[in-house]
Amino acid sequence: MKEFQLIENFFSGRGPLRRDVLLGIGDDCAVVQPAVNKSxxxxxxxxxxxxxxxxAMPAADLGYKALAVNLSDLASMGAEPAWMTLALTLPEPDELWLRRFSEGLLDAAEYYGIALVGGDTTRGPKSITITVNGQVPEDKALTRGGAKAGDWIYVTGTLGDSALxxxxxxxxxxxxxxHREYLIGRHYRPTPRVLAGQCLRGLASSAIDLSDGLMSxxxxxxxxxxxxxVVKVEDLPLSQAMQDTVSPEFAQSLALTGGEDYELLFTVPEAQKGALETSLSQSGVKFVKIGQICAGNQLKLLKDGEPFTPENLGFEHF
Amino acid sequence: MKEFQLIENFFSGRGPLRRDVLLGIGDDCAVVQPAVNKSxxxxxxxxxxxxxxxxAMPAADLGYKALAVNLSDLASMGAEPAWMTLALTLPEPDELWLRRFSEGLLDAAEYYGIALVGGDTTRGPKSITITVNGQVPEDKALTRGGAKAGDWIYVTGTLGDSALxxxxxxxxxxxxxxHREYLIGRHYRPTPRVLAGQCLRGLASSAIDLSDGLMSxxxxxxxxxxxxxVVKVEDLPLSQAMQDTVSPEFAQSLALTGGEDYELLFTVPEAQKGALETSLSQSGVKFVKIGQICAGNQLKLLKDGEPFTPENLGFEHF
Incomplete structure (x- = not known):
């Protein structure tokens, strides 16, 4: 099968229609129209x-997740998903696999309103690279760099489910x-907090998405x-499935180091706390305060007032 | 070595400074400012x-080429390079290789004025995925779709050198x-026709970059x-090195099917021919007329008026 046909067969003319896509898949480049006054x-x-x-990961889940982990990065900046490219490397053109993979990917694309505008398909060991473009009002992007002593620390959702x-x-x-279905679903189909991230704009002092594990x-x-x-370990949000399946200590260790939660962690100054809670509750996402920023450069974990050391379950590439 | 350190050590704070990069490598996303009235x-x-x-390909050349082939796509649309992301998969973090690869990549980035704003480094079989963003005045992007019967067909540079x-x-x-040095240089360090592509805006009726070979x-x-x-094979531009190294027939076959030229092929209506030649000569790139668009849907190759069939040397993924 010819390279361009792979892309055309499985990905063209699907996913969300965006009027800002002037030229989609099929030429040397896609052409899109950025919104005015946005970065x-x-x-x-x-x-x-x-x-x-x-x-063994189901192809549809893999397609969904490959996009979701990128959307989580847009969420953490408060950006609205707009366009993406897909670079897909496969040992062979397996049509059934491709159909399922593209269905999962385009399910996520439609739900989050991001258009697939370009792609490259190559032969080689299986890997997926997605580049996402999002838009955010000028000067409103959230970063990791604005937290100040005294700010409250929050997370969305529940932690550790994906690792479990x-x-x-x-x-x-x-x-x-x-519980098994729920927890595996959290691993295979993370829920990037795209709307929640937008609700944080102008209110949170910093934000990051949780990919490597909370501590990292x-x-x-x-x-x-x-x-x-200072993070209070007893305040980490744990799902009922998690609580019913493992011990509290193990659950808290997973919540701190498990990784792949794709929830948001953010900080908010005391003066913005009420406004942020009001704004964020409109997103429909659960969120909870887990600690406070302080002077220094250390992370202190306290459980019922005592220092806590988790079992290290984190991971790192290289 | 930690994932983010790889990117930070070799790629941060280098390459061209662009004032439209508001936030570079190091956060969940880069943030850039698109120009007004551009797509x-x-x-x-x-x-x-x-x-x-x-x-065996030298790492510096690989870094250069990985970016150059992407810039060639921007060139064919008439777009000005702006920002890029790099996804690098390596079996192990080889610092010497990385230093040379990054030097080659950043050489190209500086020459063409494109800023590296994001990256991901993962462990796995070696591969490089680059996504480029360019800017083009609204409604001025060149596409493959505008050629009309009677338009003249041109190419830039010389063809077949990379394949040879x-x-x-x-x-x-x-x-x-x-000659060996020149021809291998054409294979390892293609010259994307970025400025030439911009000179074609508003004048050429279609454009494409030559990656798979002219016929394809x-x-x-x-x-x-x-x-x-109709393409006149005797008019295909061949380098002196090519002409001195192989027979005319073999050279013409390489020019038609060899691939990886990263030159531009474009069409121009008779009424714009003079203006285009004036505009394009400002880019400093050689260009030559090789044929003419006609009705129908076939490519006819003529050599001195007779049908010509090249030796098939093309390649296709999958």
Missing amino acids: LAISVDTLVENVHFLP GLQLLQGKHDARSE DIGHVLKASGVGA | LAISVDTLVENVHFLP GLQLLQGKHDARSE DIGHVLKASGVGA
């Missing part, structure tokens, strides 16, 4: 087989069937902002 | 080891040392435009 947020993520996903879902897939735990990711905020933090 | 051209290309390049350079590397021919690529123009073409 462009750009991010790229690669998923490699046997590194980021196992060969992976452990269920690996046969390391047992869970009731509805909050470290990026502390470094970029030049501050420290 | 955005977007393209992505992946290079996979053992598919698009051999393990590859064959020299494979030991299939001998060449004088200065002109086919895209004919299909998108709903036309046929």
